[in-house]
Amino acid sequence: MEESKEQGNKYEDEQQREGNQHEEKKNWLEWTVFGISLLLVLAILGYLGYQTYTRKPSTPDLIVQSWPDPTNNSPNRYHIQLKNKGGTTAETVIIELALMKGGKEVEKAQLQIDFAPQESKREGWVGFRSNPGEADTLISRVVSYKKP
Numbered sequence: 001m002e003e004s005k006e007q008g009n010k011y012e013d014e015q016q017r018e019g020n021q022h023e024e025k026k027n028w029l030e031w032t033v034f035g036i037s038l039l040l041v042l043a044i045l046g047y048l049g050y051q052t053y054t055r056k057p058s059t060p061d062l063i064v065q066s067w068p069d070p071t072n073n074s075p076n077r078y079h080i081q082l083k084n085k086g087g088t089t090a091e092t093v094i095i096e097l098a099l100m101k102g103g104k105e106v107e108k109a110q111l112q113i114d115f116a117p118q119e120s121k122r123e124g125w126v127g128f129r130s131n132p133g134e135a136d137t138l139i140s141r142v143v144s145y146k147k148p
Contacts, residue, residue: 060147061086062116064095064140068132069125076128078109080140084116090145091115097126099135106135110143 062084069079078097084090093113099106109126116122132138 056087058087060084060088060090060116060118060145062090062093062142062145064142066097066138066140074125074127076130076132078126078128078132078138080111080124080126082113082116082122082124082142084118084120084122087118089115089117089148091148093122093145094143095124096141096143097128098139099128099130099132100137100139101135106130116145 062082065081065083066078069077071077080095080097082093082095091114093116095111095113097109097111099108107128107130109128111124111126113122113124
């Protein structure tokens with residue numbers, strides 16, 4: 001019985017030694033992948049740290065662009081694009097479009113965009129009852145927004 005225990009212990013010792021020998025040998029591919037991964041992680045952390053250090057908070061800078069985008073079902077439709085060039089998110093942005101003829105306002109339309117993150121574009125459409133082609137001017141502006 002004792003001999004079998006000793007043989008079992010010898011066998012386990014041999015297995016551990018062989019296992020240790022195999023664990024110590026690293027393939028060149030493993031080292032290459034490890035090195036590349038380490039460089040990528042350090043580069044990302046460095047970039048994020050730099051961005052955090054150099055970023056200056058600023059208010060939202062909202063730009064509204066609009067152009068006609070008629071369809072068969074909605075011939076008086078306008079496409080609106082909102083760009084936030086600022087350094088902060090704008091929330092609940094209300095955009096107003098007004099048709100002007102002879103210096104008087106003919107019709108108004110509003111569009112609400114709930115969330116405009118920094119450096120983003122948001123799109124929407126508004127429809128007018130009257131034909132925008134009959135108006136002299138289309139005025140678009142941001143009426144209001146909130147900072148979250």
